[in-house]
Amino acid sequence: MKRLLLGITLFTSVFTVNAQNDLDVLLTAGVEDAQRFATDYLAPGTSGLMHSMNANWFNSAKVKPLGGFEISLVANAALVSDEDKVFNMDTSEYNNVSFVQGPSQQNVASVLGENDPTIFVEVEYDDPIFGSQTVELELPQGIGDASANLVPSAFLQAAVGLGSGVELKARYFPKLETDDVELGMYGAGIQLEFTEWLPADKLWPVSLSALVAYNHLNGSYDITESSGIEGENQRLENNTDTWLFQLIVSTKLPVVNLYGGLGYLTGNSESDLLGSYRVTDGFLTSETIVDPFSVSHDVSALRGTVGAKLKLGFFRLNAEYHLSEFNAFSVGVNFGFR
Numbered sequence: 001m002k003r004l005l006l007g008i009t010l011f012t013s014v015f016t017v018n019a020q021n022d023l024d025v026l027l028t029a030g031v032e033d034a035q036r037f038a039t040d041y042l043a044p045g046t047s048g049l050m051h052s053m054n055a056n057w058f059n060s061a062k063v064k065p066l067g068g069f070e071i072s073l074v075a076n077a078a079l080v081s082d083e084d085k086v087f088n089m090d091t092s093e094y095n096n097v098s099f100v101q102g103p104s105q106q107n108v109a110s111v112l113g114e115n116d117p118t119i120f121v122e123v124e125y126d127d128p129i130f131g132s133q134t135v136e137l138e139l140p141q142g143i144g145d146a147s148a149n150l151v152p153s154a155f156l157q158a159a160v161g162l163g164s165g166v167e168l169k170a171r172y173f174p175k176l177e178t179d180d181v182e183l184g185m186y187g188a189g190i191q192l193e194f195t196e197w198l199p200a201d202k203l204w205p206v207s208l209s210a211l212v213a214y215n216h217l218n219g220s221y222d223i224t225e226s227s228g229i230e231g232e233n234q235r236l237e238n239n240t241d242t243w244l245f246q247l248i249v250s251t252k253l254p255v256v257n258l259y260g261g262l263g264y265l266t267g268n269s270e271s272d273l274l275g276s277y278r279v280t281d282g283f284l285t286s287e288t289i290v291d292p293f294s295v296s297h298d299v300s301a302l303r304g305t306v307g308a309k310l311k312l313g314f315f316r317l318n319a320e321y322h323l324s325e326f327n328a329f330s331v332g333v334n335f336g337f338r
Helices: 002-009 017-029 031-052
Strands: 069-079 086-090 097-099 105-109 120-127 131-138 150-163 166-177 181-193 206-222 230-251 256-281 285-290 293-312 315-323 328-337
Touching (some): 017 031, 031 069, 031 230, 031 256, 150 181
Antiparallel strands (some): 069 328, 086 105, 097 120, 150 166, 166 181, 181 206, 206 230, 315 328
């Protein structure tokens, strides 16, 4: 369960509990090699997360009137393709790492995948007595089949109409704290309805609006107890920020409505390996590495949205699908007034 939680929140890297010895060896190979691997390993997962956490910001182009509000429970999931489960690792770009078998370029598991069969690499290091030495290690696995090919996210969301075609939105994921993991997510947005500002707006068969929304996710995974390396305050921290710019169109029927639009998603996710790590270099010497590295991944993608909404008094239900670099789907259970 811990491995799945870490995969879902993506506050894991090559240094999961099941790969704790790999952390030691990769840092022995050099911070540069460990950072290079972590960057490629995490990228598909952080990209999928940024697409997932930006679904279901809206369920209509029609904004709420002054005093109108809606409370929603939103569940999202980005779909993981086979291409997202691997990345091409070229050991000629590494300083001290090579594959035990096969060519210097091979597809290996990302944080969303799984190596089947396992893949081994050799790491070279300098021993003060015996000179250049090598050690063999297994490359880390990702969450693989445990993810059911999804990167999920969920929010509590609220929207309120301010009048004059303006609606404010906010979303929140209650802070999750366990012995090892802390996770929190929140966001805010504003939706402006163009048709509200046009003459005879009630005669228009559709509503047109625009949305700007911001999402933030932060999390921390304490690896001090699970790490195979001596040290203090060892942890992996993640901060993810995204912006969504969306044009929206929807029908204006009393019960069932269709909506859709075209949007642009941009964001950055940064993961920091922090704390002190006393890495053995051969049998006699060791080196303390403090805050070894940070890895960053950016997303910039267009997306198209199609969805449907059912309205029955105070109760509303919507479902939508997004086409982008990571396709995503979402459902929302909504309770509203006006």
